Amino acid sequence: MKINCIAVDDEPLALEMISKFIGQTSFLNLMGKFENAIDALAFIHKEPVDLVFLDIQMPDLSGMELARIMGANKKDSPCRIIFTTAYNQFAIEGYKVDALDYLLKPYNYEEFLKASTKALQFFENQKKSIKKVDEVPEYIFLKVEYQLVKVLLKDILYVEAYKDYVKVHLVDKPHPLLSLTSLKNMEELLPSNKFMRVHRSFIVALDHIHSITKNSIQIGKSTITVSENYKENFLKFLNRWMG
Numbered sequence: 001m002k003i004n005c006i007a008v009d010d011e012p013l014a015l016e017m018i019s020k021f022i023g024q025t026s027f028l029n030l031m032g033k034f035e036n037a038i039d040a041l042a043f044i045h046k047e048p049v050d051l052v053f054l055d056i057q058m059p060d061l062s063g064m065e066l067a068r069i070m071g072a073n074k075k076d077s078p079c080r081i082i083f084t085t086a087y088n089q090f091a092i093e094g095y096k097v098d099a100l101d102y103l104l105k106p107y108n109y110e111e112f113l114k115a116s117t118k119a120l121q122f123f124e125n126q127k128k129s130i131k132k133v134d135e136v137p138e139y140i141f142l143k144v145e146y147q148l149v150k151v152l153l154k155d156i157l158y159v160e161a162y163k164d165y166v167k168v169h170l171v172d173k174p175h176p177l178l179s180l181t182s183l184k185n186m187e188e189l190l191p192s193n194k195f196m197r198v199h200r201s202f203i204v205a206l207d208h209i210h211s212i213t214k215n216s217i218q219i220g221k222s223t224i225t226v227s228e229n230y231k232e233n234f235l236k237f238l239n240r241w242m243g
Helices: 012-024 037-046 063-072 088-096 109-134 183-189 228-242
Strands: 003-008 028-034 051-055 080-085 101-104 139-144 147-152 156-162 165-170 177-179 195-199 202-205 216-219 222-225
Touching: 003 012, 003 037, 003 109, 012 028, 012 051, 012 109, 028 037, 037 051, 037 063, 051 063, 063 080, 080 109, 101 109, 139 177, 156 183, 156 222, 165 183, 183 195, 183 202, 195 222, 195 228, 202 216
Parallel strands: 003 028, 003 051, 051 080, 080 101
Antiparallel strands: 139 147, 156 165, 156 202, 165 177, 195 202, 216 222
């Protein structure tokens, strides 16, 4: 992956050196270099910057002050910081503002690459975490009689509790699948962004809802009552659904 970054330092020689180091590093993409934090902040608000190589001791707005502003507006500017400074007394403050690393001047390319690689690992782990959250399975396996049956999630209309079993009602199937499991297990198995429990005996597929009232759901030819215990979550969904 490529990390979009900028360099901020009020010393021209230091700024040129870090820009050169960024250019030597294949996974870094230099989007801009700035001699003051105010211009850098304006750029961060406009462009998709992932990482800032940031000097601390600067006039007008210090690097630490910029870091605090970025931390207060993390939703708008979710980029991270590697501090570059000649003063080691700022190290503790750097970690307080959640800096990824701290380069003490004068530093060489090996030290720069080590800090940059740490940033790369951070962003790769972050990307994996996001992907994992966003991943939705396409199917599940259910025990039906003496075999495991593959069931596509998009084909499930609703799931109904039936004694020690559940009935899984499917699109274009006249008879439901009967599986030896509990509704609680099904609730844990089915992705919550696609399915909702609305009754002690029913889980419904949100994509297959045809119509809604405050107390019931129409799916195909079936009308399913929303019980009091599940009404709060259902009403939140209803408000989103009705826009």
